[in-house]
Amino acid sequence: MPVTVSRNEQIDLIVAVLCGLGANEEEALIWTEADLRGIHSHGIQRLPVMATRIQKGLLKVNVKPERTWTTGCVLNVDGRDGFGTAICETSLKELTIAARKYGVAVLTVRNAAHIGMVGYYAERRAQEGFVCIAFTTTEVLVHPFGGAEALVGTNPIAVGIPGAPRPFLLDMATSVSAMGRIIAFKHRGEKIPEGWAIDEDGNPTTDPDAALHGSLSPAGGPKGYGLGITIGMLAGLLSGMPTGREVLGTLDTDHRCTVGDLFIVIDPKAFPGGETLAAGVKKYLDELRASRPGKGFKQVMVPGDPEYKLREERLVSGIPHPEEVWHAAQQLRSTICK
Ligand SMILES: NC(=O)c1ccc[n+]([C@@H]2O[C@H](COP(=O)([O-])OP(=O)(O)OC[C@H]3O[C@@H](n4cnc5c(N)ncnc54)[C@H](O)[C@@H]3O)[C@@H](O)[C@H]2O)c1
Known part of the structure; x- marks a missing residue:
């Protein structure tokens, strides 16, 4: 059963874990932005790895670059x-x-x-x-x-x-895909689409586990x-x-x-086009969006559109996470912020 959480709930949880480990809260925003946009590969599922890296001293808090x-x-x-x-x-x-x-x-x-x-x-x-x-x-x-x-x-x-x-x-x-997305498919118990990965013997695979042991295309x-x-x-x-x-x-x-x-x-x-760049971008992107969809497509989108649309929806309806991902993050909070 997925767990649905609000943007603020998620930020609070990440901030609590990071601050509990002596770090600042900047990372909470980027990971939550990723989950809002459906980029779960770079969202809260990374928190346990980051926490372990801090605890092992591989990732240092409060250093001066x-x-x-x-x-x-x-x-x-x-x-x-x-x-x-x-x-x-x-x-x-x-x-x-x-x-x-x-x-x-x-x-x-x-x-x-x-x-x-x-x-x-x-x-x-x-x-x-x-x-x-x-x-x-x-x-x-x-x-x-x-x-x-x-x-x-x-x-x-x-x-x-x-x-x-x-x-x-x-x-x-x-x-074709980020590796974290393969992990997200595994968490959801789903097969990955064809053409995304090969197994360790070089054969095409739709099994996320085989892909994790093989390589992405x-x-x-x-x-x-x-x-x-x-x-x-x-x-x-x-x-x-x-x-x-x-x-x-x-x-x-x-x-x-x-x-x-x-x-x-x-x-x-x-640059010569600098003053009119934003207006030119809008005009061209709108033209692309208004163009005739191909067979099997409802509409033409431009890069950024799918994630932005999802973000708007999730700001209202919340961010769904596999139970084990949210549970792992909560466990971290309860052990780190005793
Ligand atoms: N820091 C790292 O090490 C690292 C490594 C790999 C990926 N990433 C991140 O992973 C994320 C996911 O990457 P990805 O390649 O799996 O993304 P993706 O394949 O979902 O999307 C890639 C691009 O295609 C666009 N797109 C998707 N569907 C579209 C459509 N129907 N019409 C028009 N454009 C469309 C998206 O808006 C996006 O700009 C990114 O945020 C990337 O920065 C980070």
């Missing part, structure tokens, strides 16, 4: 094993000041924890009037196109562009594969972190987190 501006518009941050979301949000606020001055600014983050749904950062910057492109790396979970073993991360990309009444937001893993065959390894080289290697097999610490409770993050923030005002 080291910030280095190598040029006027390039900020490199060493997170010293601290919380990824808080570090990225604080650094991005500084980065937008540089983007206003130079037209574009770039941030890399290393040695910080997993940053969750990357669209969170891109959407927030777009709400502030900037274009934002965000990348991060993950453990190898995806097989190369034509390969049978995992050697590529799900390495997501998000792009936020100012629009009206809300920004455009593309937020996607470069695999890249989105769009060689194209998602190509994009995934490109993001691995940019967000991973450029930020001073590894890519491929040495990326660890987002799903496990045994290793330091070795992901790398890369953000590009652009001030539209520095």
Whole structure:
């Protein structure tokens, strides 16, 4: 039986656990945003892993990141094993000041924890009037196109562009699905769709357990594969972190987190189309939405639409969670906040 909770109930629970462990509350917002949008792979189901990582000292609370501006518009941050979301949000606020001055600014983050749904950062910057492109790396979970073993991360990309009444937001893993979504299917006792994964012998599978022991398939065959390894080289290697097999610490409770993050923030005002960008975005997206649906579709949507619609509904009706996921989070609260 799913348990349905309100946004505030969920935030309160996460805050209680994190504050009980000496951390701040920033992470509660991003995970709750993910669950509101149906991105359960990056929601509260991650809380037990994060709590264990804090308890083991793999994720440190109250550390001061080291910030280095190598040029006027390039900020490199060493997170010293601290919380990824808080570090990225604080650094991005500084980065937008540089983007206003130079037209574009770039941030890399290393040695910080997993940053969750990357669209969170891109959407927030777009709400502030900037274009934002965000990348991060993950453990190898995806097989190369034509390969049978995992050697590529799900390495997501998000792009936020100012629009009206809300920004455009593309937020996607470069695999067909995020690994956390396979875990969410397993929690619900459901099969995964065909084409999402292969088992450890390289055979296509719809069994979430076999997929968890095998690997995810890249989105769009060689194209998602190509994009995934490109993001691995940019967000991973450029930020001073590894890519491929040495990326660890987002799903496990045994290793330091070795992901790398890369953000590009652009001030539209520095470009000829800057003043009219938001209006142009609205006009084009509305045209796409109003276009003729294909066979089997009720309407054409644009990236961001499905999640935004669900968010609006869930703010009213609540967020459904598998009982075991909510129960695990409640158990944590009762053991940590005695
Ligand atoms: N931090 C990490 O390590 C990490 C790794 C992988 C994924 N993620 C996150 O996982 C989340 C889920 O990623 P995903 O690839 O499974 O998402 P997804 O496949 O559900 O959606 C990908 C994109 O497609 C769009 N979309 C979906 N249906 C659509 C439709 N009918 N018409 C138009 N657009 C549509 C969505 O709005 C979204 O922008 C993202 O938030 C991503 O940032 C994070």
